[in-house]
Amino acid sequence: MKYPLTTNRQINIPYLLKIGNGKIAKIGRYMFDKDMLEIAVFWGEGMPNLIGKTFYAGLKEYKIKIAHEQEVSSIAIEDITKTAFSLPSTTKAIIGIGGGKALDFAKYAAYLLKLPYISVPTSTSNDGFCSPSSSLTVDGARKSIKSSIPYGVVVDLDIIGSSPTICLYSGVGDMFSKVSALWDWKQASQKGLEKYNDFAAMLSYNSLDLLYIRHSSDIKSPQFQRSLVNSLLYSGIAMEIAGTSRPASGSEHLISHALDKISAHPQMHGLQVGVASYLCALLQDNPSVSDLRDILKQVGFFDFVAQNPLNKQDFIKALKLAPQIKDNYYTVLSEGKSYKKAIKLIDKDEILQQLIKD
Numbered sequence: 001m002k003y004p005l006t007t008n009r010q011i012n013i014p015y016l017l018k019i020g021n022g023k024i025a026k027i028g029r030y031m032f033d034k035d036m037l038e039i040a041v042f043w044g045e046g047m048p049n050l051i052g053k054t055f056y057a058g059l060k061e062y063k064i065k066i067a068h069e070q071e072v073s074s075i076a077i078e079d080i081t082k083t084a085f086s087l088p089s090t091t092k093a094i095i096g097i098g099g100g101k102a103l104d105f106a107k108y109a110a111y112l113l114k115l116p117y118i119s120v121p122t123s124t125s126n127d128g129f130c131s132p133s134s135s136l137t138v139d140g141a142r143k144s145i146k147s148s149i150p151y152g153v154v155v156d157l158d159i160i161g162s163s164p165t166i167c168l169y170s171g172v173g174d175m176f177s178k179v180s181a182l183w184d185w186k187q188a189s190q191k192g193l194e195k196y197n198d199f200a201a202m203l204s205y206n207s208l209d210l211l212y213i214r215h216s217s218d219i220k221s222p223q224f225q226r227s228l229v230n231s232l233l234y235s236g237i238a239m240e241i242a243g244t245s246r247p248a249s250g251s252e253h254l255i256s257h258a259l260d261k262i263s264a265h266p267q268m269h270g271l272q273v274g275v276a277s278y279l280c281a282l283l284q285d286n287p288s289v290s291d292l293r294d295i296l297k298q299v300g301f302f303d304f305v306a307q308n309p310l311n312k313q314d315f316i317k318a319l320k321l322a323p324q325i326k327d328n329y330y331t332v333l334s335e336g337k338s339y340k341k342a343i344k345l346i347d348k349d350e351i352l353q354q355l356i357k358d
């Protein structure tokens with residue numbers, strides 16, 4: 001499968017990009033500079049209590065009007081559609097502030113209304129804060145729905161730094177899952193089953209390099225967090241350029257989606273994909289597997305997951321289900337021998353033994 005020789009597809013990139021300390025207080029100024037004088041705000045639950053005071057003071061200073069605001073609990077597509085189309089027509093931009101749900105809600109509402117969307121993540125537990133899709137519920141089931149990449153991304157490192165350790169490790173796992181995802185994508189394209197985009201792949205590989213050459217392996221250090229945010233952003237843009245989630249999602253994401261269906265208590269997305277990515281990289285004989293092993297060890301990802309390992313029975317069931325999660329989607333798990341090989345690795349690999357347990 002090939003891309004056409006000329007393409008007139010428009011690729012969006014974030015035009016407003018602010019990463020640093022104390023950024024929540026400055027959102028009013030950013031809105032003013034972009035002429036977004038009336039906005040709708042969708043908050044993660046409990047967020048207004050935590051950071052509302054700082055946020056509102058910044059808006060007041062620049063006379064930014066709030067057309068509508070609410071805390072988000074449901075991400076059912078019909079609720080979002082209803083809310084989006086009842087927003088005042090004077091709304092100039094939509095802001096999402098919080099973790100997954102509020103950002104997905106706001107991103108999809110902005111996509112429906114063709115309004116600029118400003119993403120303000122309060123944790124970086126996955127790449128959703130800058131990806132071109134929203135994870136929503138459709139008829140009760142979680143689905144990834146096409147949306148637009150954010151017009152703006154504002155990351156306040158003071159807030160990210162105080163987010164729970166599990167969120168930081170989840171972000172690390174989601175980031176490094178690119179190792180197995182990129183291999184799957186390349187193989188699928190070599191088999192003529194997927195379009196490949198060299199530039200998107202390069203961007204995604206480079207986003208990993210940013211973390212490999214990090215200044216500190218202390219995930220709580222501001223330098224590491226800045227690199228993690230940058231890496232997740234690049235991978236979001238790689239998806240936008242490729243027009244598919246392939247640069248950031250492959251066999252490891254299939255296993256995680258299967259775990260979400262099977263487990264009574266699924267673990268955080270990035271923890272599941274991080275473990276699955278290491279397993280899939282072994283299955284792939286991926287040339288980067290030793291780098292992946294080293295870095296996940298150094299930053300403490302393996303030790304963290306080992307404190308509360310993934311359930312082995314669920315994991316093995318998920319391995320079986322994973323290749324059927326998406327139709328016509330080649331990954332290393334599509335190979336007949338992968339299932340048995342994976343079970344052997346879970347039993348024999350010293351690291352996997354700690355991460356996936358009965």
Ligand SMILES: [Zn+2]
Nearest residue numbers: 126127174273
């Ligand atoms: Zn992910």
